[in-house]
Amino acid sequence: xxxxGIIAVVVAAVAAIAAPFFLKPFGIFLISTWVVLTIAAxxxxxxxxxxxxxSLAQGAFVGIGAYTVALLTPLGVPFFAAFFAAGxxxxxxxxxxxxxxxxxxxxxxxxxxxxxxxxxFLVLRNEEWLTNGIYGITGTQRPILFGWKTNGARDFYxxxxxxxxxLSLATWWMLRSPxxxxxVALRENPIRALSLGLDTRLYTLMAFAIGSxxxxxxxxxxxxxxxxxxxxxxxxxxxxNLLLMVIVGxxxxxxxxxxxxxxxxxxxxxLRVTQSYYLIIYAAAIMVMMAFCPSGLLGLAERASRALDGxxxxxxxxxxxxxxxx
Amino acid sequence: MASFIQLLVSGLATGAIYALIxxxxxxxxxxxxTINFAQGEFVMLPAFFxxxxxxAGAPFWLAALIGIALSIVILGILFKVIIxxxxxxxxxxxxxxSTIALSLFLKESAKDFYSSQAQPFPALVPPTDIHIFDAxxxxxxxxxxAIAILTVIxxxxxLNKTRIGRQMQATAQNPTLARILGIPVQRMVxxxxxxxxxxxxxxxxxxxxxxxxKFTNGETLGMAAFIAAIIGGFNEVRGAILGGVILGVxxxxxxxxxxxxxxxxFPLIILIAVIxxxxxxxxxxxxxxxx
Amino acid sequence: xxxVLEVSNLRKTFGGITAVDGVSFDVRAGEIxxxxxxxxxxxxxxxNCVLGQLQPSAGDVRIDGKLTTGVRPCDLNRLGVSRTFxxxxxxxxxxxxxxxxxxxxxxxGSMASRLFGRADAGLGDTAxxxxxxxxxxxxxxxxxxxxxxxxxxxxxxxMAFMAGPRLVLLDEPAGGVNLTMLGHLRERLxxxxxxxxxxxxxxxxxxxxxxxxCTRVLVLAEGRIIAEGAPQDIRxxxxxxxxxxxx
Numbered sequence: 001x002x003x004x005g006i007i008a009v010v011v012a013a014v015a016a017i018a019a020p021f022f023l024k025p026f027g028i029f030l031i032s033t034w035v036v037l038t039i040a041a042x043x044x045x046x047x048x049x050x051x052x053x054x055s056l057a058q059g060a061f062v063g064i065g066a067y068t069v070a071l072l073t074p075l076g077v078p079f080f081a082a083f084f085a086a087g088x089x090x091x092x093x094x095x096x097x098x099x100x101x102x103x104x105x106x107x108x109x110x111x112x113x114x115x116x117x118x119x120x121f122l123v124l125r126n127e128e129w130l131t132n133g134i135y136g137i138t139g140t141q142r143p144i145l146f147g148w149k150t151n152g153a154r155d156f157y158x159x160x161x162x163x164x165x166x167l168s169l170a171t172w173w174m175l176r177s178p179x180x181x182x183x184v185a186l187r188e189n190p191i192r193a194l195s196l197g198l199d200t201r202l203y204t205l206m207a208f209a210i211g212s213x214x215x216x217x218x219x220x221x222x223x224x225x226x227x228x229x230x231x232x233x234x235x236x237x238x239x240x241n242l243l244l245m246v247i248v249g250x251x252x253x254x255x256x257x258x259x260x261x262x263x264x265x266x267x268x269x270x271l272r273v274t275q276s277y278y279l280i281i282y283a284a285a286i287m288v289m290m291a292f293c294p295s296g297l298l299g300l301a302e303r304a305s306r307a308l309d310g311x312x313x314x315x316x317x318x319x320x321x322x323x324x325x326x
Numbered sequence: 327m328a329s330f331i332q333l334l335v336s337g338l339a340t341g342a343i344y345a346l347i348x349x350x351x352x353x354x355x356x357x358x359x360t361i362n363f364a365q366g367e368f369v370m371l372p373a374f375f376x377x378x379x380x381x382a383g384a385p386f387w388l389a390a391l392i393g394i395a396l397s398i399v400i401l402g403i404l405f406k407v408i409i410x411x412x413x414x415x416x417x418x419x420x421x422x423x424s425t426i427a428l429s430l431f432l433k434e435s436a437k438d439f440y441s442s443q444a445q446p447f448p449a450l451v452p453p454t455d456i457h458i459f460d461a462x463x464x465x466x467x468x469x470x471x472a473i474a475i476l477t478v479i480x481x482x483x484x485l486n487k488t489r490i491g492r493q494m495q496a497t498a499q500n501p502t503l504a505r506i507l508g509i510p511v512q513r514m515v516x517x518x519x520x521x522x523x524x525x526x527x528x529x530x531x532x533x534x535x536x537x538x539x540k541f542t543n544g545e546t547l548g549m550a551a552f553i554a555a556i557i558g559g560f561n562e563v564r565g566a567i568l569g570g571v572i573l574g575v576x577x578x579x580x581x582x583x584x585x586x587x588x589x590x591x592f593p594l595i596i597l598i599a600v601i602x603x604x605x606x607x608x609x610x611x612x613x614x615x616x617x
Numbered sequence: 618x619x620x621v622l623e624v625s626n627l628r629k630t631f632g633g634i635t636a637v638d639g640v641s642f643d644v645r646a647g648e649i650x651x652x653x654x655x656x657x658x659x660x661x662x663x664x665n666c667v668l669g670q671l672q673p674s675a676g677d678v679r680i681d682g683k684l685t686t687g688v689r690p691c692d693l694n695r696l697g698v699s700r701t702f703x704x705x706x707x708x709x710x711x712x713x714x715x716x717x718x719x720x721x722x723x724x725x726g727s728m729a730s731r732l733f734g735r736a737d738a739g740l741g742d743t744a745x746x747x748x749x750x751x752x753x754x755x756x757x758x759x760x761x762x763x764x765x766x767x768x769x770x771x772x773x774x775x776m777a778f779m780a781g782p783r784l785v786l787l788d789e790p791a792g793g794v795n796l797t798m799l800g801h802l803r804e805r806l807x808x809x810x811x812x813x814x815x816x817x818x819x820x821x822x823x824x825x826x827x828x829x830x831c832t833r834v835l836v837l838a839e840g841r842i843i844a845e846g847a848p849q850d851i852r853x854x855x856x857x858x859x860x861x862x863x864x
Contacts, residue, residue: 020779052419054419054422054426056426070610088426099601100601100605101601103605104601104605104606107361107418107419107422108556108601108605110361110363110422110554111552111556111597112597112601114549114552115549115553115594115597115598116594116598118549118594118772119589119591119594119595120589122587122588122590122591125587126587126588147681161618176736177731177732177733177734177736178718178719178722178725178731178732178734178736178737178738179728179731179732180723181711181715181718182718182719182722182723182731184708184710184711185708185711185719188708188709188710188711189706189708191706192702192706192708192825193691193719194689194690194691195668195690195694195695195699195700195702195706196691196694196699196719196720196723196776196779196780197691197695197723197724197780198691198719198723199691199723200691202728206728236545240426240430243354243423243426244427247423255832258492277434277438279430279434280431280435282430282436283427283428283431283434284427284431286423286424287409287424287431287562288425290413290416290420290421290423290424290427291409291412291424293414294416294420318359
């Protein structure tokens, strides 16, 4: 990472820790939402930016995680047990979903995840005996961690921030390991990777399953954050939103999800004047961005900082493009 | 038995419409590696063109033609030139993402610039019924079926019996070889886009009297197109037709016999079943892993 | 002595075209077999069928006596078979060193050990040795994409050797490489071959390269083997000359 990059990260971390002391409750709610959505975006970034697969089900996984926690904690299950259960459940579902879909080419996973999201929505809406249907579930409790009550807005924010920090660390560790190298190979040149003994199917499946489990973990925090969940929150719209977050931030870039989630959370606030048009503007911006800088905002920043540094560099296409083949 | 015939006929009618949408989708994929995630919205939109033209005073037949023309320009030419061509150099994935964004863009545009309310759409014939055996079948269904079948036949003639059609097929199967043979590949690709625009416009006019013109139509219709294409075998035009018809019939039958709450789930389950047990679809070939 | 590689009656058709038409040959342990032939003779298709990249229409491939027709390339690689590519296939964003580690890491331990173990999968020293062997030490930390064409070709070969394969298939290793680098490449290939007693199969167009490197040569034309023998005999063989000139 460049020096500018390191400074930027440090500044951002300090800002993230200091922010809640300067914000009103709604502001704290916004940045808490940012933290929680970033976790889901990190997961989707693994699937899309590293393994090169489109998942339109990340929103559904967030929903599954949210409902898992919302249903288990009132039964007396400790929060973090439900938290891990949410992650594990989504990992398993991701594996089962991905296994057949990834046997084929043609981006079948995109369609399977699209269908899955709709199915999940239907189940959440129809099975009222379990999920309370369209009436939703209210009042999910915020956890008590070793005596520290996280009910307050600021306290819960720090809890979420802490979880984000740990998960980011874990993801960073994974990406530094041979798995990370394998993911880059997967994205840059899957054919070559295959010939080197790299089981591309297995690594892709793993990335998708881990990405999905991160979605579940995000949902597990989402339920106590908003304290009212209903099926519509986790329909296709959220999956689209998460996808756009990852793209805007810079897919395949470690910090892309952080930036993308920030934009997605703040944009509706900024565009409040053009309230209902914000989705149109967002979508149009994505199309323009894909045409001119598919590597997202951070890709732009990287290019700018390299230009400032005056260093030559190999052109990076962070959105996985088909490997240059014979 | 009577209700079965009714369901069958309306299922075939729906299936024929799905087939048109799926064929366009498959053609785009075949000729230019374009996975058009916005295909559903492409079917949703022309109905609004027609309604807008009618609001401006045009009679229905004229408005329909205007709708088709606008579709050709916007969903055919502009789509290709502004979105697909600039993106192709980055590969399939960025293009798919662009079409996902496009679907969102079109859906929200229809909602904001026309209406978020479902709009009634003129039927092609006054609502009358015909009695076949004991079944009551609407003339609307029969007409839709007839038009869709005619379109499919016309498509078949175009692709297989005309020179341009055969050139388009050659381009779809092997662009490099086609270029060597002197086929103007770029122009053939453009024709595919125009053809898709016509197909979605026709589908739109046929489906909107039943579904009403809603900005959310794209979701279900798009999903139907994808599923039909996958059932048939992603890279087979005949497969798309077969997949569309099968999907339409099964969907209609299931609506009668499965709870309405899970109405939309049936096609999705078919999709998952196909992916699990026969991923190459009914007519597709198992793809080679190419070097 | 079983052959390292046995190809029996291999056929591959694409639509109406028969690219490989009933090819059979054995590769003995320790030899360097060259496969030559005019353009379109089916050499690359043959390779891709042997390596699991394409499913043959008919025929078998056996590695050390085990049937491997249609086995996935990654599984084949773990059986000790490796390849280089005609068009460059290094990982441009990774450093030279990382390229090499990547090339060997899937042979070290399990998925779990690769996640929780060392970042270099224990291959740091091996990678350094390989870098020195191919005389790329001054470029070890550079991004592979910034290397010259010839240097990337060397890296490509180095990557194929990282897992210590017994059988290496090289697809036009000399293509596009300048004369000085060519000599260096050939010399390094021979050195590796001598040191590790590996078996090579080489597709090549450049006659001088083939003559200097290979111990035996097969000639392919229109999907069939038309001649076989020692390099110096092949270049005088009238059938072979006709096949090349006739095209």
